[in-house]
Amino acid sequence: MPSTPKFAHVVFQTSQHEAMREWYCSLLNAHVVYEGHGLTFITFDDEHHRIALAHIPDLEPRPKNASLVNHVAYTFDSLDELLDRYVELKAKGIEPWRPVQHGVTTSLYYEDPDGNHVEMQVDNFATADEATAYMEGEEYDNDPIGVRYRPELMVEALRSGVPAAQLQTRQWAKETSPELPHPMAD
Numbered sequence: 001m002p003s004t005p006k007f008a009h010v011v012f013q014t015s016q017h018e019a020m021r022e023w024y025c026s027l028l029n030a031h032v033v034y035e036g037h038g039l040t041f042i043t044f045d046d047e048h049h050r051i052a053l054a055h056i057p058d059l060e061p062r063p064k065n066a067s068l069v070n071h072v073a074y075t076f077d078s079l080d081e082l083l084d085r086y087v088e089l090k091a092k093g094i095e096p097w098r099p100v101q102h103g104v105t106t107s108l109y110y111e112d113p114d115g116n117h118v119e120m121q122v123d124n125f126a127t128a129d130e131a132t133a134y135m136e137g138e139e140y141d142n143d144p145i146g147v148r149y150r151p152e153l154m155v156e157a158l159r160s161g162v163p164a165a166q167l168q169t170r171q172w173a174k175e176t177s178p179e180l181p182h183p184m185a186d
């Protein structure tokens with residue numbers, strides 16, 4: 001059997017490593033394990049580093065039509081945890097660039113100081129098989145992106161006792177925020 005590597009880390013080259021370091025430490029409740037010689041290494045779990053920053057002065061901004069990594073995603077175990085982080089980050093002035101109810105995940109997309117997108121998410125299904133079955137179904141096939149939702153309403157609803165399973169659906173997002181445009185609308 002061929003061996004399977006596990007995902008280890010992401011490295012960004014940046015001209016503003018202080019801002020990037022503080023932002024990722026807040027977003028991921030992470031800490032710096034090493035900084036020096038133009039490098040910063042950050043982790044938030046048992047891996048020695050999950051994110052590295054290569055400090056490079058005077059980088060050019062990317063053109064809008066550049067090919068690039070669209071986003072990197074991190075998964076919480078529960079909606080509670082995702083929304084707790086949302087509330088903590090909001091208090092620090094870090095707000096999601098775009099909340100999206102994909103149906104398969106409940107996601108909050110954030111934009112880092114360099115304009116890279118990060119998805120913070122929770123799975124809407126208990127198992128990968130259930131998620132795959134949903135992705136093979138009609139709702140997903142009609143629109144694999146999903147709909148926007150208001151995380152502040154979700155926090156309120158969860159705290160008032162609405163079950164997470166009811167909130168982690170496109171139906172709840174549509175019912176509570178029918179006026180929001182499609183995530184790809186702008």
Ligand SMILES: [Fe+2]
Pocket residue numbers: 071073119
């Ligand atoms: Fe994603």
